[in-house]
Amino acid sequence: MATDLTTRRSEPPIISAAGLNKTYIQRLPFSRKAFAVQALRNVDFEIVRASLTVLAGESGCGKSSLAKCLAAAEKPDSGSIWFEGTELTRLDGCEMASLRPQIQMVVQDSAGALNPRFTAAEIIAEPQEIQRREDRRGLHSRACELMEEVGLPASAANRHPLEFSGGQRQRLAIARALALQPSLLILDESLSGLDLSTQAHILNLLLDLQQRHSLTLLLISHDLSLVGQIADFVAVMHQGSMVEQGPCREVFSNPCHAHTQELLAAVRIIESTYHAAQAGAGR
């Protein structure tokens, strides 16, 4: 495993970011006074092809801002992002539109992320229709195929998003993201808010899809205990900066930065509390 990871690390990354900075200007309510929130501070980051990378950190540390910049949903103030040898930050609208299908993102709020007026089939067909990948007849059957691939019955193709459970909606969002056959799939807190068994099911599904489609996955998560067990690489952010990144085992066994140590200590406290509670219940 370690040799494999070392070999993969030496390959050119699928996406890399250098010196990324992003600042948001916010205003206080009923005031003209503005203040700046620096979400990203000189962030360097790279993702190895066909790997599962976990981006961790406390709330508000800039994980989602980095994900949005990588998915080209937002432009960084400075710095550059390279995807498969192309510098994203220099592309114009048309060039970016043709590259967008390669990078897809699944967000936490699955209810909000799916158009409430569309049926499941229409939601999955939407990106293909936008990119004119299939003719109208093929769209529905392709949508049904994708639904089955993510573990949803094709018979639910005509249901609306609100008729699905949270976990099913997340599967639907993943199916939609897969419709364009992306190389990189970014999952921004996609497991948060789901119960443990659903989280495990979706993680298994992601691993399965990764193997089948040679997908590169970037998983943004608070829960290091869950994703730490399956991730190839882990990156830790703190107050807008990337404080640590490397193979998961290395980082977990020898965390260099104090914040990583804190995060891992928190995981161990939760685990030991859980085991103590289990032992207490057993007695």
Add this chain to the structure above:
Amino acid sequence: MRYLERRMLHASFLLIAVSILCFAFSALAPGNFFDEMKLNPQISPATVAALRSQYGIDQPLPVRYGRWVKSLFSGEWGYSFAYNCPVKNLLLLRARNTLLLTAIATLMSWILAIPIGVWTASRRGRWEDRFTQAGTVFLLSTPELVLALLLLQWIVRTHALPAGGMLSVNFEELTFKSKLIDLLKHLMAPATVLVLASLPLLVRHVRASMIEVLQAPFIQAARAHGIGKATLLFRFALPAAANPLTSLLGFSVAGLLSGSLLVEVISGWPGLGPLLVEASMNRDVYVVVGAVMASTVFMIVGSIVADLLLLIVDPRVRTS
């Protein structure tokens, strides 16, 4: 279907309640149509009493209400003392003129408001948006009356359009095309005032709904799929922003009969406005009651239309 039946039942109760209240308030008002005749020395008190008796004014309120309900079913809708004819004929003619004006004005307002609202929402915070917002605030804070008077003053000075009325004196002698142009010319001034009065409200509603929807994650997702700007705005965002606008459209339908009264009076448009003012001044009770009832019917139809449209455009409403 059951929903529609329930709504119709509610509507009939509402109409009965409005009609009873109308009669009760008209009875509370001092005097009646025939009181001014008493001041005329040429008309004897016996004649006035005979007229009061003939038109049933001397009867108690429940009897008058019963007679009015009976006349509704016989297709008269009450009797106008001033015009000496059934209210129905009077109202239908005037309501047709009002509807012609308000329907065109409402259609124009929506046709303009949707693209302006969508455009300003997509340019939020930029100078185009700020300029439009300032314009809508200015129009919102300017009373309809002032707009109408300013437009009239401009028309009188420039003679660009007819200053009042609905048809020219020689209308009957004109060809069909000239008749249409003549009608449109007369329609232009009052319709412009109505459009300017309702446009800012509609633009602000469309803009607010669109801004809310444009921030929704599913719109961000569509952007990530490489969607074009126009498709995103009109195919994805606008239908999602349609719910509050559909209700507003219902209100527009509801206001078709009652929304232009003041403008009609100022611009001399022979619609329900001048008739209602005249009937109120003359205490022509049945005309007032008829006009109020017609407005109520439009209000009810408007809200039912809005609900049905909501049912059509939003699958969530159908599901629930």
